[in-house]
Amino acid sequence: xxxxxxxxxxxxxxxxxVGSGSALAANPNLVLNGGFExxxxxxxxxxxxxxxxxxxxxxxxxxxxxxxxxxxxxxTGAIGNYGVTKLWGPSTGAANGxxxxxxxxxxxxxxxxxxxxxxxxQTISGLASGQRVxxxxxxxxxxxxxxxxxxxxxxxxxxxxxxxxxxxVNNVSHGFTGxxxxxxxxxxxxxxxxxxxxxxxxxSGQPPFVLLDGVSVTVVPExxxxxxLIAGIAGLIGLARRRRAERI
Numbered sequence: 443x444x445x446x447x448x449x450x451x452x453x454x455x456x457x458x459x460v461g462s463g464s465a466l467a468a469n470p471n472l473v474l475n476g477g478f479e480x481x482x483x484x485x486x487x488x489x490x491x492x493x494x495x496x497x498x499x500x501x502x503x504x505x506x507x508x509x510x511x512x513x514x515x516x517x518t519g520a521i522g523n524y525g526v527t528k529l530w531g532p533s534t535g536a537a538n539g540x541x542x543x544x545x546x547x548x549x550x551x552x553x554x555x556x557x558x559x560x561x562x563x564q565t566i567s568g569l570a571s572g573q574r575v576x577x578x579x580x581x582x583x584x585x586x587x588x589x590x591x592x593x594x595x596x597x598x599x600x601x602x603x604x605x606x607x608x609x610x611v612n613n614v615s616h617g618f619t620g621x622x623x624x625x626x627x628x629x630x631x632x633x634x635x636x637x638x639x640x641x642x643x644x645x646s647g648q649p650p651f652v653l654l655d656g657v658s659v660t661v662v663p664e665x666x667x668x669x670x671l672i673a674g675i676a677g678l679i680g681l682a683r684r685r686r687a688e689r690i
Contacts, residue, residue, distance in 0.1 A: 469660045469661060469663060470660070471658040471659065471660060472566050472567070472568050472569065472658075472659045472660065472661075473500070473564070473566065473637070473657050473658055473659050474499065474500035474564060475498065475499045475500040475501065476579075476656060476657035476658050477546055477547075477548055477549065477655060477656055477657075478498055478501070478509060478548070478549040478550060478551055478655065479548050479549055480498070480499035480500070481496065481497065481498050481499065481509060481549070482495070482496055482497040482498075482499075483495065483496055484511075485511070485521070486508070486509060486510050486511045486514040486515075486518065486519065486520040486521070487508065487509060487520050487521045487522060488506065488507065488508050488509075488520060488521070488522030488523060488527075489501075489503070489507060489508070489509050490502060490503035490504060490505065490507055490560075490562075491503070491504045492504060492505070492506070492523060492558070493522055493523060496509065498551070500564045501562055501563065501564050502562070502563055502564065503553075503560055503561065503562045503563070504560040505553060505554070505558050505559050505560030505561070505562070505641070506522070506523075506553065506554040506557055506558035506559075506560075507551055507552070507553040507554075507560075507562055507641075508520040508522060508527055508551065508552045508553075508651075509549055509550075509551055510529075510549065510550055510551075510552060511548075511549055512542045512543040512547070512548055512549065513542040513543070515528065515529040515531060515540065515552070515584075516528055516529055516530065516531025516532060516533040516534045516536075516540055516587065517533045519587075520552075527586060527587075528586070528587035528588075529552065529584045529585065529586060529587055529618075529651060530584065530585050530586075530587050530616040530617070530618065531584075531587075531618065534587045535616075536616040536617070536618075538616060538617050538618040539618055539620065540584065540618040541621075543655075544580045544582075544621050544653065544655035544656060545580055545621050545623070545655075545656070546580055546655050546656030548655075549655070550580075550653055550654060550655035551653065551654045551655065552584065552651045552652070552653050552654075553639070553641035553651065553652050553654070554586075554641060554643070554649055554650070554651055555595055555596075555641035555642050555643020555644070555650045555651065555652050556643045556644060556645060556646030556647075556649060556650055557646055557649060559640065559641060559642075560640075561598075561600070561638035561639055561640040562638065562639045562640075562654070563636050563637060563638035563639070564636070564637055565634055565635070565636050565637075566601070566634060566635055566636070566637050566659050567634050568634070569630050569633060569634055569635060569659075569661070570630065570633050571630050571631060571632050571633050572629065572630060572631075573629070573630045573661055573662075574627065574628070574629050574630075574661070574662040575601070575627070575628050575629075575630060575659055575660065575661050575662060576625050576626070576627050576628075576658075576659070576660050576662055577599060577601060577625070577626045577627075577628060577637065577657075577658070577659050578623065578624065578625040578626075578656075578657070578658045578659075578660070579597075579623075579624055579639075579654060579655070579656055579657045579658070580621050580622070580623055580624075580653075580654070580655045580656040581597055581608060581621070581622060581624060581652065581653060581654050581655075582611075582618065582619050582620060582621045582622065582652075582653040583595030583611045583613045583617075583618070583619035583643075583650065583651070583652060583653070584613070584617075584618050584619070584650075584651045584652075584653055585613060585615070585616060585617060585618075585648065585649065585650060585651060586649035586651060589647075589648045589649050590615050590616070590648060591615050591645070591647075591648035592612065592613065592614055592615055592617075592648075593613050593615075593643055593644060593645065593648050593649075593650035594610050594611065594612055594613065594643060594644045594650060595610070595611050595613060595619070595641070595642070595643045595650045595651070595652045596608045596609065596610045596611065596642050596643070596652065597624075597639050597640065597641065597642070597652055597654065598639070598640040598641075598642050599626055599637075599638070599639055599640075600636070600637070600638045600640070601628040601630065601635050601636075601637050601659075602628075602630055602631050602632045602635030602636065603631045603632065603635075604628050604629070604631065606626045606628070607642075608624050608626075613650065615648075621653070623656075627662070637657075637659060639654055639657075
């Protein structure tokens with residue numbers, strides 16, 4: 443009977459550990475429209491308060507930010523307040539490796555880091571103060587077609603009252619830095635904080651654009667549940683060993 447109880451408890455602990463792992467793996471993305479696929483109109487264009495005919499669901503901006511559909515950045519470009527804006531890429535005469543889309547696919551955003559600079563932002567619902575969260579995203583550096591000269595790009599990322607930055611990338615004239623995946627860890631200081639991405643680039647006269655896609659915000663799971671389960675299993679193993687020693 444004792445052996446059966448021990449086996450049952452061990453199985454229960456293991457099931458709880460597996461269940462805990464499954465729950466952690468299913469940790470939801472709290473960002474609305476993190477891939478920028480939901481838009482007011484299905485075209486490549488500037489968006490936000492400066493160009494109200496195009497809006498990107500969940501996001502707001504008062505800066506010079508453009509929504510590019512897959513394949514449009516160096517071909518048809520994006521229409522905005524200053525006409526059509528393209529990026530240097532294979533179709534605009536630069537063999538810099540600019541792909542049709544980001545690694546997450548579909549639409550992506552490009553923000554000028556030196557002209558009409560303003561963050562892209564949204565309020566993240568479902569967070570309490572004091573939670574540890576990860577902000578993850580794809581990003582890259584590029585340059586506006588028709589301009590020359592080396593430039594630099596980075597994102598300044600703010601969640602609530604905390605701000606971090608990606609590394610600065612140095613981009614050659616007509617260049618593209620390649621997409622990278624970045625994860626930044628924050629501890630929230632307020633409930634339902636605002637998440638914002640501010641493009642920072644130099645020099646303003648050779649338009650440096652910073653690209654963004656695949657944004658996610660997930661809560662980092664507390665280790666307490668897994669630690670308790672592991673400690674419980676260790677205790678059961680120790681109990682089994684003691685009982686085996688008593689029988690010998």
